[in-house]
Amino acid sequence: MKGHKDKSGIVLDVRNLNASARTAVLNNYTGESGEVAAALPGGKLLKWVAVSFCLVCILQAALNISLRLALRTDASCKNLTEEEDSLKKNNDGKHHGIKSPPASQNNILTRERDDLKRKLADFASQNNILTREIDDLKRKLADFVSQNNILTRERDDLKRKLEDFVHYAQQGWQYFNGSFYYISSTKQNWQDSRDDCLQRGASLAIINSKEEQKFIRQQQETIIWIGLTDKETEGVWKWVDETPLTGSFWYSGEPNNYRGSDEDCVVINYYNDENSWNDAVCENQNLWLCEKKMVI
Numbered sequence: 525m526k527g528h529k530d531k532s533g534i535v536l537d538v539r540n541l542n543a544s545a546r547t548a549v550l551n552n553y554t555g556e557s558g559e560v561a562a563a564l565p566g567g568k569l570l571k572w573v574a575v576s577f578c579l580v581c582i583l584q585a586a587l588n589i590s591l592r593l594a595l596r597t598d599a600s601c602k603n604l605t606e607e608e609d610s611l612k613k614n615n616d617g618k619h620h621g622i623k624s625p626p627a628s629q630n631n632i633l634t635r636e637r638d639d640l641k642r643k644l645a646d647f648a649s650q651n652n653i654l655t656r657e658i659d660d661l662k663r664k665l666a667d668f669v670s671q672n673n674i675l676t677r678e679r680d681d682l683k684r685k686l687e688d689f690v691h692y693a694q695q696g697w698q699y700f701n702g703s704f705y706y707i708s709s710t711k712q713n714w715q716d717s718r719d720d721c722l723q724r725g726a727s728l729a730i731i732n733s734k735e736e737q738k739f740i741r742q743q744q745e746t747i748i749w750i751g752l753t754d755k756e757t758e759g760v761w762k763w764v765d766e767t768p769l770t771g772s773f774w775y776s777g778e779p780n781n782y783r784g785s786d787e788d789c790v791v792i793n794y795y796n797d798e799n800s801w802n803d804a805v806c807e808n809q810n811l812w813l814c815e816k817k818m819v820i
Protein backbone atom coordinates (compact mmCIF):
# COMPACT_ATOMS: atom_id res chain seq x y z
CA MET A 525 0.00 0.00 0.00
CA LYS A 526 1.35 3.38 -1.03
CA GLY A 527 0.73 6.43 1.29
CA HIS A 528 2.19 8.99 3.62
CA LYS A 529 3.14 8.35 7.15
CA ASP A 530 2.59 11.21 9.78
CA LYS A 531 4.64 11.72 12.92
CA SER A 532 2.46 9.31 14.84
CA GLY A 533 3.04 6.73 12.20
CA ILE A 534 -0.47 6.69 10.86
CA VAL A 535 -0.53 6.21 7.06
CA LEU A 536 -2.69 8.63 5.15
CA ASP A 537 -3.67 7.56 1.70
CA VAL A 538 -4.27 10.65 -0.49
CA ARG A 539 -4.66 8.91 -3.75
CA ASN A 540 -8.40 8.86 -3.69
CA LEU A 541 -8.64 12.56 -2.75
CA ASN A 542 -9.35 15.12 -5.50
CA ALA A 543 -6.69 17.58 -6.50
CA SER A 544 -7.67 20.51 -4.27
CA ALA A 545 -8.24 18.34 -1.21
CA ARG A 546 -4.96 16.65 -1.77
CA THR A 547 -3.24 20.06 -2.00
CA ALA A 548 -4.87 21.21 1.23
CA VAL A 549 -3.82 18.09 3.07
CA LEU A 550 -0.34 18.33 1.76
CA ASN A 551 -0.11 22.04 2.68
CA ASN A 552 -1.09 21.18 6.19
CA TYR A 553 1.57 18.61 6.43
CA THR A 554 4.53 20.75 5.17
CA GLY A 555 7.72 20.07 7.20
CA GLU A 556 9.83 22.46 9.24
CA SER A 557 12.25 22.87 6.43
CA GLY A 558 9.43 23.86 4.08
CA GLU A 559 9.54 20.63 2.10
CA VAL A 560 6.40 18.58 1.82
CA ALA A 561 6.29 15.89 4.45
CA ALA A 562 6.91 12.58 2.98
CA ALA A 563 4.30 11.00 5.31
CA LEU A 564 0.96 13.05 5.81
CA PRO A 565 -0.11 13.60 9.55
CA GLY A 566 -3.33 11.46 9.31
CA GLY A 567 -3.18 10.51 13.07
CA LYS A 568 -3.53 14.13 14.17
CA LEU A 569 -6.53 14.68 11.91
CA LEU A 570 -8.20 11.61 13.23
CA LYS A 571 -7.52 12.78 16.72
CA TRP A 572 -9.21 16.11 15.95
CA VAL A 573 -12.14 14.39 14.28
CA ALA A 574 -12.53 12.11 17.28
CA VAL A 575 -12.30 14.98 19.70
CA SER A 576 -14.78 16.97 17.62
CA PHE A 577 -17.09 14.00 17.49
CA CYS A 578 -16.87 13.64 21.25
CA LEU A 579 -17.63 17.30 21.73
CA VAL A 580 -20.60 17.00 19.38
CA CYS A 581 -21.79 14.00 21.40
CA ILE A 582 -21.40 15.87 24.68
CA LEU A 583 -23.22 18.84 23.23
CA GLN A 584 -25.99 16.55 22.00
CA ALA A 585 -26.29 14.98 25.46
CA ALA A 586 -26.38 18.38 27.14
CA LEU A 587 -28.99 19.53 24.68
CA ASN A 588 -31.07 16.46 25.35
CA ILE A 589 -30.92 16.92 29.11
CA SER A 590 -31.77 20.62 28.79
CA LEU A 591 -34.73 19.92 26.56
CA ARG A 592 -36.04 17.21 28.87
CA LEU A 593 -35.71 19.47 31.88
CA ALA A 594 -37.39 22.32 30.04
CA LEU A 595 -40.26 20.11 28.95
CA ARG A 596 -40.72 18.68 32.44
CA THR A 597 -40.72 22.15 34.03
CA ASP A 598 -43.15 23.37 31.44
CA ALA A 599 -45.46 20.40 32.10
CA SER A 600 -45.36 20.80 35.87
CA CYS A 601 -45.94 24.53 35.51
CA LYS A 602 -48.90 23.81 33.32
CA ASN A 603 -50.24 21.38 35.94
CA LEU A 604 -49.81 23.90 38.71
CA THR A 605 -51.51 26.64 36.69
CA GLU A 606 -54.43 24.36 35.94
CA GLU A 607 -54.69 23.40 39.59
CA GLU A 608 -54.54 27.03 40.63
CA ASP A 609 -57.24 27.99 38.12
CA SER A 610 -59.46 25.21 39.36
CA LEU A 611 -59.03 26.33 42.99
CA LYS A 612 -59.68 29.93 42.02
CA LYS A 613 -62.85 29.03 40.21
CA ASN A 614 -64.01 26.99 43.15
CA ASN A 615 -63.27 29.82 45.55
CA ASP A 616 -64.98 32.45 43.38
CA GLY A 617 -68.02 30.27 43.11
CA LYS A 618 -68.27 30.05 46.88
CA HIS A 619 -68.16 33.76 47.39
CA HIS A 620 -70.16 35.05 44.45
CA GLY A 621 -72.57 32.28 43.74
CA ILE A 622 -71.17 31.92 40.26
CA LYS A 623 -70.77 28.23 40.66
CA SER A 624 -73.59 26.31 42.32
CA PRO A 625 -72.30 25.06 45.71
CA PRO A 626 -72.11 21.38 46.56
CA ALA A 627 -74.90 19.75 48.60
CA SER A 628 -73.10 20.13 51.96
CA GLN A 629 -72.50 23.80 51.23
CA ASN A 630 -76.20 24.13 50.36
CA ASN A 631 -77.19 22.61 53.71
CA ILE A 632 -74.97 25.01 55.60
CA LEU A 633 -76.49 27.95 53.73
CA THR A 634 -80.02 26.72 54.39
CA ARG A 635 -79.28 26.40 58.11
CA GLU A 636 -77.74 29.86 58.15
CA ARG A 637 -80.80 31.26 56.38
CA ASP A 638 -83.16 29.58 58.88
CA ASP A 639 -81.04 30.87 61.77
CA LEU A 640 -81.21 34.40 60.37
CA LYS A 641 -84.98 34.08 59.87
CA ARG A 642 -85.39 33.05 63.52
CA LYS A 643 -83.14 35.90 64.65
CA LEU A 644 -85.16 38.36 62.55
CA ALA A 645 -88.41 37.10 64.14
CA ASP A 646 -86.83 37.45 67.59
CA PHE A 647 -85.72 40.98 66.77
CA ALA A 648 -89.22 41.88 65.54
CA SER A 649 -90.80 40.59 68.75
CA GLN A 650 -88.15 42.32 70.87
CA ASN A 651 -88.84 45.49 68.88
CA ASN A 652 -92.55 45.28 69.71
CA ILE A 653 -91.79 44.89 73.41
CA LEU A 654 -89.40 47.85 73.33
CA THR A 655 -91.94 49.97 71.44
CA ARG A 656 -94.56 49.26 74.11
CA GLU A 657 -92.03 50.07 76.83
CA ILE A 658 -91.17 53.35 75.07
CA ASP A 659 -94.88 54.25 74.89
CA ASP A 660 -95.29 53.41 78.58
CA LEU A 661 -92.28 55.53 79.48
CA LYS A 662 -93.58 58.38 77.33
CA ARG A 663 -96.90 58.27 79.19
CA LYS A 664 -95.09 58.17 82.50
CA LEU A 665 -92.90 61.08 81.44
CA ALA A 666 -95.99 63.09 80.45
CA ASP A 667 -97.52 62.25 83.86
CA PHE A 668 -94.32 63.32 85.58
CA VAL A 669 -94.24 66.57 83.61
CA SER A 670 -97.86 67.32 84.51
CA GLN A 671 -97.26 66.34 88.16
CA ASN A 672 -94.16 68.51 88.13
CA ASN A 673 -96.20 71.47 86.85
CA ILE A 674 -98.76 70.96 89.62
CA LEU A 675 -96.04 70.71 92.26
CA THR A 676 -94.28 73.77 90.84
CA ARG A 677 -97.52 75.75 91.06
CA GLU A 678 -98.08 74.48 94.62
CA ARG A 679 -94.54 75.39 95.57
CA ASP A 680 -94.94 78.90 94.13
CA ASP A 681 -98.27 79.25 95.93
CA LEU A 682 -96.76 78.18 99.25
CA LYS A 683 -93.84 80.51 98.62
CA ARG A 684 -96.24 83.42 98.19
CA LYS A 685 -98.15 82.43 101.35
CA LEU A 686 -94.94 82.16 103.32
CA GLU A 687 -93.88 85.56 102.02
CA ASP A 688 -97.32 86.92 103.13
CA PHE A 689 -96.90 85.40 106.58
CA VAL A 690 -93.44 86.92 106.95
CA HIS A 691 -94.68 90.26 105.63
CA TYR A 692 -97.72 90.60 108.00
CA ALA A 693 -95.82 89.23 111.00
CA GLN A 694 -93.00 91.73 110.42
CA GLN A 695 -95.58 94.58 110.21
CA GLY A 696 -96.76 93.73 113.75
CA TRP A 697 -100.01 91.96 112.78
CA GLN A 698 -101.37 89.35 115.20
CA TYR A 699 -102.16 85.88 113.90
CA PHE A 700 -105.25 83.97 115.02
CA ASN A 701 -106.97 80.94 113.51
CA GLY A 702 -106.08 81.57 109.88
CA SER A 703 -106.06 85.38 109.92
CA PHE A 704 -103.74 88.27 110.73
CA TYR A 705 -105.24 91.28 112.61
CA TYR A 706 -104.05 94.85 112.79
CA ILE A 707 -105.40 97.73 114.92
CA SER A 708 -104.61 101.20 113.58
CA SER A 709 -102.76 103.79 115.64
CA THR A 710 -104.73 106.73 114.19
CA LYS A 711 -108.45 107.47 113.95
CA GLN A 712 -110.53 107.78 110.76
CA ASN A 713 -114.17 107.51 109.64
CA TRP A 714 -115.52 104.11 108.64
CA GLN A 715 -115.02 104.49 104.84
CA ASP A 716 -111.40 105.75 105.10
CA SER A 717 -110.69 102.96 107.55
CA ARG A 718 -112.09 100.44 105.09
CA ASP A 719 -109.95 101.86 102.27
CA ASP A 720 -106.83 101.72 104.43
CA CYS A 721 -107.37 98.00 105.08
CA LEU A 722 -107.84 97.38 101.34
CA GLN A 723 -104.55 99.15 100.65
CA ARG A 724 -102.86 96.80 103.09
CA GLY A 725 -104.20 93.81 101.13
CA ALA A 726 -106.79 93.17 103.82
CA SER A 727 -110.30 94.30 104.81
CA LEU A 728 -112.09 95.63 107.87
CA ALA A 729 -112.52 92.71 110.29
CA ILE A 730 -115.32 90.22 109.61
CA ILE A 731 -116.31 88.25 112.72
CA ASN A 732 -117.62 84.73 112.16
CA SER A 733 -117.26 83.00 115.52
CA LYS A 734 -117.32 83.38 119.30
CA GLU A 735 -113.62 82.55 119.40
CA GLU A 736 -112.77 85.26 116.95
CA GLN A 737 -114.94 87.75 118.85
CA LYS A 738 -113.16 86.83 122.06
CA PHE A 739 -109.67 87.08 120.52
CA ILE A 740 -110.44 90.57 119.09
CA ARG A 741 -111.80 91.90 122.40
CA GLN A 742 -108.59 90.72 124.07
CA GLN A 743 -106.47 92.77 121.60
CA GLN A 744 -108.35 96.07 121.91
CA GLU A 745 -108.35 98.80 124.57
CA THR A 746 -110.68 101.25 122.88
CA ILE A 747 -113.52 101.60 120.36
CA ILE A 748 -112.66 100.16 116.86
CA TRP A 749 -114.41 99.98 113.50
CA ILE A 750 -115.27 96.53 112.13
CA GLY A 751 -116.47 95.60 108.62
CA LEU A 752 -120.23 95.56 109.20
CA THR A 753 -122.74 98.11 107.78
CA ASP A 754 -126.40 98.66 106.80
CA LYS A 755 -125.54 101.64 104.55
CA GLU A 756 -127.16 100.07 101.50
CA THR A 757 -130.45 99.09 103.12
CA GLU A 758 -131.38 100.28 106.59
CA GLY A 759 -131.67 97.36 108.97
CA VAL A 760 -130.00 94.86 106.61
CA TRP A 761 -126.56 94.26 108.00
CA LYS A 762 -123.84 93.06 105.62
CA TRP A 763 -120.19 92.35 106.01
CA VAL A 764 -117.73 94.15 103.71
CA ASP A 765 -117.20 90.94 101.76
CA GLU A 766 -120.94 91.08 100.92
CA THR A 767 -121.81 88.10 103.16
CA PRO A 768 -124.92 88.62 105.29
CA LEU A 769 -124.81 88.73 109.08
CA THR A 770 -125.61 85.33 110.58
CA GLY A 771 -124.37 85.34 114.16
CA SER A 772 -124.12 88.70 115.95
CA PHE A 773 -122.69 90.21 119.20
CA TRP A 774 -124.82 93.37 119.65
CA TYR A 775 -124.60 95.11 122.99
CA SER A 776 -127.85 95.23 124.83
CA GLY A 777 -130.19 97.82 123.21
CA GLU A 778 -128.13 98.01 120.00
CA PRO A 779 -128.39 98.63 117.12
CA ASN A 780 -130.58 101.66 117.91
CA ASN A 781 -129.85 104.53 115.43
CA TYR A 782 -129.48 106.47 118.64
CA ARG A 783 -132.12 109.11 118.92
CA GLY A 784 -132.88 109.07 115.23
CA SER A 785 -129.29 109.49 114.07
CA ASP A 786 -128.24 107.52 111.02
CA GLU A 787 -126.01 104.90 112.66
CA ASP A 788 -125.01 102.60 109.75
CA CYS A 789 -121.50 101.48 110.73
CA VAL A 790 -120.50 99.10 113.53
CA VAL A 791 -117.90 99.46 116.29
CA ILE A 792 -116.77 97.11 119.02
CA ASN A 793 -117.54 99.48 121.78
CA TYR A 794 -118.13 97.61 125.03
CA TYR A 795 -115.05 95.42 124.82
CA ASN A 796 -115.44 94.09 128.38
CA ASP A 797 -118.61 92.32 127.30
CA GLU A 798 -118.87 89.47 124.86
CA ASN A 799 -121.85 91.29 123.26
CA SER A 800 -119.91 94.40 122.50
CA TRP A 801 -121.20 95.77 119.18
CA ASN A 802 -122.82 99.20 118.71
CA ASP A 803 -124.15 100.92 115.60
CA ALA A 804 -122.56 104.35 115.23
CA VAL A 805 -122.50 107.28 112.83
CA CYS A 806 -120.12 106.35 109.95
CA GLU A 807 -118.38 109.77 110.01
CA ASN A 808 -117.20 109.23 113.60
CA GLN A 809 -113.40 109.10 114.01
CA ASN A 810 -112.24 105.81 115.47
CA LEU A 811 -109.36 103.36 115.39
CA TRP A 812 -110.04 100.46 113.03
CA LEU A 813 -109.35 96.76 112.84
CA CYS A 814 -108.06 95.15 109.62
CA GLU A 815 -108.14 91.41 109.01
CA LYS A 816 -106.08 89.49 106.48
CA LYS A 817 -107.40 85.97 105.89
CA MET A 818 -104.57 83.55 105.29
CA VAL A 819 -105.58 80.61 103.08
CA ILE A 820 -103.38 77.74 104.11
Ligand code: MMA
Pocket residue numbers: 778780782787802803804805
Ligand atom coordinates in the same frame (compact mmCIF):
# COMPACT_ATOMS: atom_id res chain seq x y z
C1 MMA B 1 -123.76 106.69 122.24
C2 MMA B 1 -123.50 106.11 120.88
C3 MMA B 1 -124.67 105.35 120.37
C4 MMA B 1 -125.10 104.36 121.38
C5 MMA B 1 -125.40 105.02 122.72
C6 MMA B 1 -125.73 104.00 123.80
C7 MMA B 1 -124.85 108.49 123.26
O1 MMA B 1 -124.67 107.68 122.12
O2 MMA B 1 -122.43 105.24 120.96
O3 MMA B 1 -124.41 104.72 119.19
O4 MMA B 1 -126.22 103.63 120.96
O5 MMA B 1 -124.24 105.70 123.14
O6 MMA B 1 -126.04 104.66 124.99
Ligand code: CA
Pocket residue numbers: 778779780781782787802803804
Ligand atom coordinates in the same frame (compact mmCIF):
# COMPACT_ATOMS: atom_id res chain seq x y z
CA1 CA C 1 -125.85 102.74 118.48
